[in-house]
Amino acid sequence: MFPTNLTAVLTGASRSQLRRWNSTGLLVPELATKPRLLYSFRDVVALRTVVRLRSETSLQKVRKAFARMPTLDLTEHPSKYGFGTDGNTIVVADNDGNTIDLVANPGQYHILSLADIFESFRTNRGDTVVDFLHPREHLEIRAGRMGGWPTIAATRIPYDTIADLLSDGEVSLDEVNHFYPGVDADSAADALDFHMAVRSVA
Template sequence: MPYPPKLAAALSGATVRELAHWRRMDMSRKAVLIPEISQRPILYSFRDVLALRTYVKLRNDASLQKIRQALGTLRYDIQECEHLLMYRLVTAGGTVHLAEPGQAADLAPGKANAVVHDLVGVLRPFRHDGWYVPDLLRPRRHVTVDPSIRGGMPVVEGTRVPYGEVAALLRDGVPAERIIEYYPSVTAAGALEAADFADYVDAMSK
């Protein structure tokens, strides 16, 4: 199940407005990431979300201008055109490098100690622009993300029940301890955390 921009933003640490900005491409600016699912409404894949998290983490160490310069070099100067997730990107004192085994291509000139943004680091929680971006595979203690379960839609831990369905019941006034009457496998704790995650998704989309 692909992710709408609202959920992709919450899972990546970007805002919906930033996602729209990063999709745009014109004569003076190259798109940061165009969703690999080519359809309307706009939807992001799990790989897109991973790439977006990498990009957001890069922004903690390098300017937007430097990152755009790096992506332009990657795509148009050295003809690397794979999905952004396929590359190991490194920040070094405000610049960005493409890291390969035994070497690193400088994509935006600068000098300093490198900070590698590998897949393991991208999955972990981090802070960005005052937001606490949760662990991608476990955004709440009782809410999990697994691409093999409902296509990666966040679900209540140990179930296939999407967080949004449980959160909607709580918002309609159903007490957490009665969620079990609707979804026998969902505990009250799981229901409360599904609602908490839904609140976070809504807050990130503003």
């Protein structure tokens, strides 16, 4: 389960956007909406898609595209599809590889693969969205590891476990490997830096 502050950092959506997109039905979390929003791994991938599309076209077109999907029998979770835009329209690739125009304006399209969605990009506000699979050099996200929760690279150690160890100042970066032998000072620094970015989301 991904809380809103971590979801915001991993997707580039602000907390207010997440609340608004939930209330308007653009993307409602699979897991929970009350007492707080909790997102699944699939939700986070779909939200990155929304933000990436939004960086190249209007939110109105994104809303129209997502709203039309059920009428075209595209009923799986949005994270299952590849989307693309030329700025004027949005297309989706179905499971058979067919592209379907969702906004009804023909043109040249670039289908966004998951690799495109996962790489770092800039939002329409000019903010940089972190690389999804490596939100920091020594951190990684794998869908099959810890439910997609960010971990120290090549380990199952959650980033926030290391950040919590360092947060009171009693353990230094160089001492973390005494507690977690697979975690070096650079990895610990990245965990703390990412933790601070997540905590700074208002």
